[in-house]
Amino acid sequence: MSLWVDKYRPRTLDSLHYHAELTARLRALASSGDFPHMLFFGPSGAGKKTRVACTLRELFGPGVEKIKIDQRVFMTPSKRKLDVNIVQSNFHIEITPSDVGMYDRVVIQEILKEIAQTQQVDLNAKQRFKVVVISEADSLSRDAQAALRRTMEKYMSNMRIILCANSTSTLIAPIKSRCLLIRVAAPNEDEMSRCLNEVAKKERFDLPPSAAQEIIQDSNGNLRKALLVLETLKMQSPDLTGPLTIAKPDWETYCHKLADMILQEQTPQRVLDVRTKLYELLAHCIPPDVIIKTISNRLVDNVAEPLKADVIHWAAFYQVRMRLGSKKIFHLEAWVIKVMSLYKHFFYDVDLTGDFED
C-alpha cells in the first residue's frame, strides 16, 4: 500500500518545495566536512523528517536508502530481555524512543557505544562518521537525555546525532546546547498549495483551487495531514468539485460530541457518562494531550467570551497534572467537572471565574 504522502515525498535536497534558505544551509553543512550534531524541531507535519532524509542522502548518497531491519536483544538493568527492531543502513541508524518505553536509556547507550567503537567499514563512504537519527526525541526520558549528553561530545569523531522533535521544551539544556538547532516552520498556505498541486499533477488530475483551499484550512499547517486528506477526498469524490466536506476522523467527532455533552448538562450522572467516553478515547490510544486540546478547542467555540480563558486555563493546568501523575482519567475527569462547574455557575449564579487569579 503506497500512500501519496510517502510516494511523493522529496528525496533530495534539490526537490524540496519550500524553506529554500534552510535547504541551502543544510546543503552547505553536508558538504563542509564539519557536520555538527543537529536538532530539527518544529510542528508536526512541517517536514522535519523529510529534511533529515534528504540531508542524509546529501551526506551519503543513495546508499543510505538501502535499509534493513534487525531485531536486537537488549538486557535491561533488571535482567529483562528486550527485543527491539533496529532500522539501519550502512551509514545511519534510527531509534524511536517511544518504542522502547522506559528502557530508552539502556538502548540508546548500547547503540551509541557500539557505533562509537566501530569504524566506517565502507571504503567508498563519503563520510567517516555514521549518523544516529533519534526521532520523537521529545519523548526521551530524562535518564536517556543525561546519557546522551556526554556521549555527544565524547564520540564526535565517528558519530553524529540528529534529533527530531516537535517541541524542545522537554529536552534538557545541555542537549540543546550541543546541537545545531534547525527550526522547521510549518509551510504557509502558498507553499502548501504548491505541494498539493505538485502531487495532483503527478497523479494526473486537476486540483480545483477551492478544494485546495478547503484542505489547507483543515490541516492547519500540517502537510502530512493535508496530503492524507487530499488522497481521501480524491478517493471519495473523484472529480473534487462541488461542495466538499472533509470528514473528521472518528476520534475528533467523538471529542466534539463529548464537548457538547459537557455543555448540555452538568450533573453527577453526566459526569459518569463523560467518564465512559473519556475511557473510550483513552482505550483507543488517543494521546491524552490531544484529547484535552481537541475538547477545549471545541468548548471555547461554544461558551461565552468570559469563560473561554478559564476553559484554557484549566485545560493547561490539568494537562500538566496528567504528565505528573499516572492515571490520566483522574485528571481528564477533574478538568471536565471543573468546566461543568464553571459553566453552570456562570449561568445560574455567582461568578466563580476569577478564582484562579492572584
Place this chain on the structure above:
Amino acid sequence: MFLKPQTKKPEAAKHTVDPALQPWVEKYRPKTIDDISSQDHTVAVLRKTLQSTNLPHLLFYGPPGTGKTSTILALARQLYGPANFRNRVLELNASDERGIAIVRDKIKNFARQTPRAATASADGQVYPCPPYKIIILDEADSMTQDAQGALRRIMETYARITRFCLVCNYVTRIIEPLASRCSKFRFKPLESTSTLSRLSYISSEEHVGVSNEVLQTLVDASGGDLRRSITYLQSASRLAASTQPPTPITSVDVLEIAGVVPDHVILKFASRLGIEPSGDTMDIDMSTQKTGFDSIREEVRLLVREGYSGTQILSQLHDLTIMHPTLTSRQKARCALVFAETDKAFCDGGDEELWVLETALRVHKALAA
C-alpha cells in the same frame, strides 16, 4: 554488520578527535584555574589549596556553563600533571552507569586503592602531586538517593586517600549528609564582559571574522552560559564557512542558531496581549478591543506553526515585560507570576501550544486589570 564492533584494533584512534573537529568547548577548556572566567572568589580559595596541597571534599554547584567542571579538571591537572592524572583522577558523569551497584564497585574500588607513587613528569615541570586521589562526580544531582547514600560511607572510610568532588546544578538534590561533608562552592552566572573577552579570544584563535556587535548578540542569546555561547559561535562559524563564498557571521545567523524569536515577531505578539511596543501610554480600551480571545488564539496558533520553542517565547516575553518602561509594578508582578507558573509547567512537560495560549490569556488579563 553495521553494528558489530570491528575486530579489535587495539587503541586504534581511541576517540582521538581531529582537532579541527573538536568542539571548541573542549578545545578551549581552561588549562589552569587562573584561566577560569569570573569566579574570582572560588579561584582564590582553590589556589590556596593548591599551595598547601590539602583538599577538602568539594561540592561545586551553579547554573550550567559557569565553569564548574572546567575548574575541577584544571585543578586536578595542576595538582598531578599529565603523567599522574590518569591514575589519580576518576571522572564519572551521568552518561556512565551510576546506579548503586557502580557506586559499590567501581567507585569503591578506586577509592580504596592506595595512590601509586608519583611518576616523574615528562614535561619537566614539578607538580605538587599530593598523596590522595580525586573522584569527580559530574552531574551528581542525577544520582539516585540510594547511590548517594552509599557514597556517604565510602567518603568517610577512604577520606585519607581519596577526595571527592561533586559537581551539580542543583545543590538541593544532593542529600544532606553528603552536602554537609563537602566544602560548597557556588558558581555565579558569568558577567557579560568576561564572556565577551573569552569569546573574542576564541574567535581570534580560530580566525573567525566576527564583529563586536555579533559577539554581544551571542552573549545576550546565551544568558550567562559560556558553553552555550561558545557552541553557538562554533555553529555560526561553521555555517558561515560552509556557504559559497564564505560570508561573515551576522547577528541574524546567531539568533537563528540560538533559536531566538525575532524581535518583530515577539513585539507583535506582545502588542496583541496589550504590551505596547514602548514609550507610548497604554490605551487599555483600545487594546482590549483588538485582543479578544479569538485573536489571541489565532496569534498563538501562528506562532506555534512557526515552530518557535515555548520556553524561548516565554523568556523573551518575560524580558520584554519586566523591562517595560510604562507597565506598573503591580502589572509586572502579576505577569511574573504567570511566567513562573508557565516555566514550571514546561519543566513538567506542559504542552507548548496550550501553555503559550494560557500565558498569553493570563498576561492579557493581568494587564487589563
Place this chain on the structure above:
Amino acid sequence: MLLSKLIYGLFMVVQFLAPLDVKPKDVKGKGKEKAATPSFRIDSQTDDTLWVDIHAPQSEEDLAVHKKKINDVRNWLLEARDGGANGTLKKYRRILVLTGPAGVGKTATVRVLAKQCGFAISEWRNASEEFYEGMDIDWESVSQKFDAFLNRALYQSVLVRSEPSNGSSSSQSGPSKQIVLVEDMPNILHPGTQSAFHASLVAFLDSPPVTPLIIIVSDSGLRGESREGPPWHKEVFDVRTILPPALLQSPYITQISFNPIASTLMRKALQKIVQAEVSSGGSQMPSKEDMDMMIESSNGDIRSALMALQFASVINKGSKEPVKKRTRKGKNLTVAIEAITRREQSLALFHLLGKILYNKRKGDPPNASSSQKDREKEAEAWAQIKDPTPLPDYLAGHNRAASKVDIEKIYADASVDSSLFSLYLHQNYVQFCDNVDQCGDVSEWLSCVDASGEHWWQHANPYRFHLVSLGVLHSLPSPVTRRSQKLYKPEFFDELKKSRECETAMVDLRDWLDRESLGENSDPDGIPRRVGGWTRDAVVTELGGLLNARLSLEGMSYMTLSPGKAELMELPMIGRGAPFATQWLRMPFSWTAGTGGAHGREIEDDGDIAVPHIPSAEEMLFTRRTAAKEKDDDEGGWLEGDDIDEY
C-alpha cells in the same frame, strides 16, 4: 505461586502458634512437590504429603466441579474420540480451551475424564525457569521447542509420553488415543513468543486431525501497571492472549470456562477428605464454624481450602491440652486462618470504602431503621467527641462537623495502597455527590494526589493515603444522600487492557507500513522510507480516515469486516497481508451512552457473595478477575458465565 505464598504463610503462623511442637526443616516451600516434603512432621506418617496431592480426585465422583461442566468436557472428549452422534464432529474437536480461576479443578477434570475416555495424556513442560534466570536460551528456542513438541505429539499418536506427574495421572495400559495437554505456557507475554506460539497453533489446526489439544488457562488477571509501558509490558494473561484473534471464533476451538467451586460442592468434597483423614487416624474433625470459614474464605478455590483444612487439622492435632485451653486455641485457629486467607483484607477494603464514601459525621440524622436504644447509644458516643474549633470567617466554607472516621485507624487497617484505593474511590464517588461542584472537589483531590511525588528525585509523597481519604471526606456532602448506592470495582484495568490491545494493533499497523515501504525500496524509484517510520500519534490521529476510505472502496467497512476473514482476503487497495491494518480498524468507538455508575462490577458485602480478590501489599496494582460466587442451590447450581453481572 499463590500456593507457595500460602505455605509460607502457614509456616509463619504455625511457628508463631506452636513453637514447641514444630521443628521446621526447610522454610522455603516452592511449588507443589517441594512444599510437600519439608513442613511439620509430628507423629503421623501421612503428614509429609499435602492433602491436595493425596486426595487428588481419582474418579468423577471425587470431582467437586459442577456436573454440567464435567459433561461438557466429557462430551468434547468423546466427540474427539468418536466423532459424536453422527461421527462428523470429530474434525471440529481439535482444540479445547479451559479457562477459569486457579484451583477450581480444571486440570483434575481433564485428568479424570481423559482416563475415563481412554486417552493418554502427553503434557508440555516449560523450561521457563532456566529461561528466567537469564541463561543463554532465548525466547526462540522455547517457542521452537513448543512447536517441535506439538509436531511430535501430532505424529506420535500411539506412543505415550506421559510421565505420571504427581501420582494422579497414570496412563492406561494400551491406550488407543493420545491427547496433548498444555498447561504451562511458553512466555506468552513476549510478543515474539506469542506470535510463534500462535503460528504453532495455526499450523496445528492446518494439519490432519490426529491428536486433540487441551489448553488450560488459569485467569491470572491483569497486573495493572498504570504507567504506560512498552507493549510487551502488558501482563494480561487470558484466553485472548493465548489464542490468535482469528482463531477465537474458529469452529475448531471449543472454550469451556470453569467457575469458582460452589460452597455446597466444596463442603461435600472437603468433608469426604476429612473423613478419610479422621478414619486413617490422627486428624480431628474441624468444627463446623471453622469449616464454614475456610470454605467462605477460599473464594471457590478448592486447593486453597484444602490447604487451610490440612493446616487446621495440624494445629488441632498438636494440642493435647485440656478442653479449656483448646477453646483458646480454637480462637487462635480462627485468627490464624484469617491471617492466611485474604478474607479479612477483602472485607477491609469494602468497609474502608463505605466508611469514606458514607462520610458519617456528628449530627447526621439517625438511621431510620435503628431502634431507640441504638440511637441513644449513638448519641452517647457522639457526646464524647469534641466538635472541631470553628474556622475563621474567610474559611467558613470549609467548616465540617466532627467526622466519625478515624483516619489513622483506617490507615493502619488498610490492606491496599493509596494508588489502588484511589481507583476504587474514583469509580464510586460520583454516586455519593449531589451536584457537580462536589464531584469537582473530590476529583480535584484525586487528581492532585495522583500527580504528587512521581518525580525520580523526590521521595514518593508518604501522605497520599491520608490526603486522598481526607480530601474525599472533606469534599463529599454531609450527610451523604442515601440512594442505595452500590460499590463497584474500578473499570480502570479493563480500559487499560483495552488500550494495550489497541496499542499493540496500532504498533503492528505502523510496523507493517514500515515493512511495506521497505519492500518497495529495492526499486530505486520506489517509495523512500519515512525516516523513523510513522509516529504513533500520526497513525492514531491522522491515518484512520484514509485507510477507511480505501477499505470502503473495497466495498466494505471496518464495521462489517468480520474477524478471521480480513486476514485471508486480498485487499488490492490496502495491500497484501494487511491483517494488522484491519485489526486496528476493527476497533470502532463505542457510542453507547453510559447508564449510571454501573459500568464497573459491583462489590457486595453479603455473606454468600465473594468479595473481590484484593492484592497483597507487595502487588501494588493487582486486580484479579474475580468471578462472583453465585448463590448456590441444593444442587450447587451454576449461573452461566463467570463474569459478575453487568448492571
